[in-house]
Each structure stands twice: as structure tokens, then as C-alpha cells.
Amino acid sequence: xxxxxxxxxxxxxxxxxxxxxxxxxxxxxxxxxxxxxxxxxxxxxxxxxxxxxxxxxxxxxxxxxxxxxxxxxxxxxxxxxxxxxxxxxxxxxxxxxxxxxxxxxxxxxxxxxxxxxxxxxxxxxxxxxxxxxxxxxxxxxxxxxxxxxxxxxxxxxxxxxxxxxxxxxxxxxxxxxxxxxxxxxxxxxxxxxxxxxxxxxxxxxxxxxxxxxxxxxxxxxxxxxxxxxxxxxxxxxxxxxxxxxxxxxxxxxxxxxxxxxxxxxxxxxxxxxxxxxxxxxxxxxxxxxxxxxxxxxxxxxxxxxxxxxxxxxxxxxxxxxxxxxxxxxxxxxxxxxxxxxxxxxxxxxxxxxxxxxxxxxxxxxxxxxxxxxxxxxxxxx
Numbered sequence: 359x360x361x362x363x364x365x366x367x368x369x370x371x372x373x374x375x376x377x378x379x380x381x382x383x384x385x386x387x388x389x390x391x392x393x394x395x396x397x398x399x400x401x402x403x404x405x406x407x408x409x410x411x412x413x414x415x416x417x418x419x420x421x422x423x424x425x426x427x428x429x430x431x432x433x434x435x436x437x438x439x440x441x442x443x444x445x446x447x448x449x450x451x452x453x454x455x456x457x458x459x460x461x462x463x464x465x466x467x468x469x470x471x472x473x474x475x476x477x478x479x480x481x482x483x484x485x486x487x488x489x490x491x492x493x494x495x496x497x498x499x500x501x502x503x504x505x506x507x508x509x510x511x512x513x514x515x516x517x518x519x520x521x522x523x524x525x526x527x528x529x530x531x532x533x534x535x536x537x538x539x540x541x542x543x544x545x546x547x548x549x550x551x552x553x554x555x556x557x558x559x560x561x562x563x564x565x566x567x568x569x570x571x572x573x574x575x576x577x578x579x580x581x582x583x584x585x586x587x588x589x590x591x592x593x594x595x596x597x598x599x600x601x602x603x604x605x606x607x608x609x610x611x612x613x614x615x616x617x618x619x620x621x622x623x624x625x626x627x628x629x630x631x632x633x634x635x636x637x638x639x640x641x642x643x644x645x646x647x648x649x650x651x652x653x654x655x656x657x658x659x660x661x662x663x664x665x666x667x668x669x670x671x672x673x674x675x676x677x678x679x680x681x682x683x684x685x686x687x688x689x690x691x692x693x694x695x696x697x698x699x700x701x702x703x704x705x706x707x708x709x710x711x712x713x714x715x716x717x718x719x720x721x722x723x724x725x726x727x728x729x730x731x732x733x734x735x736x737x738x739x
């Protein structure tokens with residue numbers, strides 16, 4: 359049994375070493391386009407004597423996520439890096455000339471051009487599939503390589519090789535991927551947001567002093583021009599300015615109280631897309647004051663020791679979003695583009711709430727400062 363375990367362990371170690379060695383060898387054989395021009399030392403595979411071609415190059419493309427920051431905007435987009443696998447590339451020694459080497463480099467440049475065109479087309483088409491687009495440009499690239507191989511007589515026609523190399527270099531110079539150019543003509547399709555912050559609730563009432571607490575946006579829907587959402591507010595540390603009586607109990611003067619609300623809100627942008635977004639909005643919901651002692655005969659359990667005043671509330675406010683940073687993400691399996699805005703929100707809100715009996719109509723000013731994130735899907739105008 360011990361011998362079997364020992365043999366198994368040795369086999370596992372050898373297998374792991376082989377896999378790791380193979381991975382390292384493979385990585386070392388890959389020459390990225392951007393690092394340096396090709397040399398004859400990059401053609402390391404053995405020349406198959408029965409092959410009639412002058413050379414054979416093994417091209418590869420590997421996907422990568424790139425980031426580019428411009429101002430307060432970070433672009434996160436998809437790229438293909440182009441490579442030559444030196445371990446699978448060979449050359450016929452009889453054709454090993456400077457002109458043929460220049461032809462192989464021009465073909466490598468053409469492969470890089472293929473990768474760039476695929477990404478640029480992918481970014482500009484709705485619901486595109488990057489694999490299908492890349493395969494299309496790959497076929498065009500390989501066909502063009504074959505044509506130039508024949509037109510240059512296997513790399514022996516110096517003038518033809520020079521023309522081809524200059525032609526590809528010119529195309530490369532004019533085919534540079536700038537992600538911000540693809541975002542500029544886009545507009546908001548739809549989105550969601552959330553926010554959390556602190557708030558003061560200042561009632562214009564003979565019964566309560568100001569409250570302080572927090573606000574939470576439970577979620578909302580955004581489109582190009584408007585917003586619909588739900589928010590909850592909870593403020594405490596308020597105090598009664600005079601006694602409030604009810605059939606079930608009372609809030610005494612000087613006693614601490616709490617205030618909370620739940621509202622449906624709707625707003626439309628006055629200004630958006632810059633460093634500051636402005637949105638007036640209206641709200642409708644319920645607001646409640648809580649505090650005081652319930653009379654013993656109304657106690658249902660030990661926890662039911664406070665009275666409530668709840669009413670219907672409506673109001674109007676202004677959201678001012680100071681955009682701190684923006685992140686634009688090009689998705690990897692479709693050409694949809696998503697944007698995430700991070701901002702600080704200043705939100706004054708004036709509301710009026712009707713409480714039956716003692717309190718009646720209570721106007722109030724609410725001032726909130728929030729951390730907000732807004733996520734959008736973008737599409738063409």
C-alpha cells in the first residue's frame with residue numbers, strides 16, 4: 359500500500375512538473391506584436407522538407423481587458439493582443455532573405471490590424487458577437503496574406519514587398535482604438551440607482567423640534583430624461599415641544615421622538631451628462647412620528663409602549679448630483695456598453711403631511727447629503 363501511494367505521489371509530481379514546464383515553454387514562445395519586430399530567430403520550428411512554402415507563421419490572438427483614464431472617466435474595454443508562436447513557425451533556409459523577413463513582419467502587422475478592426479467593429483454594432491466579428495476579419499486577413507505572398511513571388515519581389523509593408527503601416531496608423539470616441543455618440547437607454555446618506559427633518563410645527571438621521575434609496579429606475587424610485591427615511595433625536603394627547607397615550611414635552619417615512623418619487627432631469635446633474639422631483643408616501651407612552655390598558659405586549667402619528671405626505675425637491683467619477687465598461691460578449699457614475703448628492707425636499715386630530719397639517723423641510731451610484735446601459739442615438 360505504501361509503495362502504491364509513493365508511486366502515485368511521484369507520478370503526480372512529475373505530471374505537475376510537465377504541465378508547468380509546458381506552460382512556461384508555451385508562454386516563452388509567444389512574441390507579442392507590440393514588443394519588437396520579428397527576426398529569423400523567431401522561426402524555431404523545423405522546416406518540413408516536403409512543404410513547398412517559403413515559410414509558415416503561427417498567429418494567435420488573446421483577449422484582454424484594458425483600462426484607460428481620461429479626466430474623471432475610466433474606460434474599461436475589450437482588446438485582442440496579437441502574437442506569433444515561435445515554436446510553431448518555420449522558414450525554408452533557401453528563401454531566408456531580408457525581403458522575406460520584411461514580408462513576414464508585414465503579415466504580422468496585418469494580423470495586428472485584423473485584431474484592431476474586429477474590436478472597433480464590435481464596439482460600434484448593437485448586439486454584436488465578438489467571436490463572429492473576429493472570425494470574419496481573420497478570414498480577410500489570411501486571404502490578403504496569401505495574395506501578397508503570391509504577388510511578391512514568395513517574398514522575392516523587393517518592390518512588391520515594400521509596397522505591401524508601407525500599405526499595412528499606413529492602415530495601422532489610421533486604425534487606432536479610442537474607446538471615448540465610441541461613447542461620445544451614445545445616450546442613456548435605461549439604468550438603476552441607489553443612494554445612502556444623512557438627513558435632517560425640520561418640521562414647522564408647534565409640537566416637534568428638528569430630527570436628524572439617515573436616508574436610504576431602496577432602488578430606482580432611470581432613463582434618458584426621468585427617474586422613478588422608492589426611498590426610506592429614518593430620523594431620530596427629535597423632541598416634543600409640548601404635550602401631545604391621544605386616546606391611547608401621550609407624548610410629553612421634552613420627550614424624545616422619532617420620524618420615519620416611505621415615499622414613491624418621480625423626477626425629470628433639468629441638466630445631465632456633465633460634472634453636475636440637476637433633477638427636480640415630487641414625492642408621495644407616508645410619514646410617521648413615534649414616541650411617548652401607551653396607556654397600560656392598550657399594552658398588547660411589553661414592546662408596544664409607544665404611540666404613533668401617521669399621515670399621508672407629499673412634497674417637492676431638487677436632487678443635485680456632483681459627479682465624482684465615471685466608469686464606462688464595454689461588455690465582452692455583446693456590444694452593450696454600461697456606465698457607472700459615482701456622485702455626492704445634495705437633496706433639499708419640502709413636504710407637507712396631514713396627521714389626523716392633534717397635529718393636523720405639518721409642513722417640513724428635509725435636507726439630505728447622500729452617496730449615490732447610478733448605473734446605465736447606453737445605446738446609439
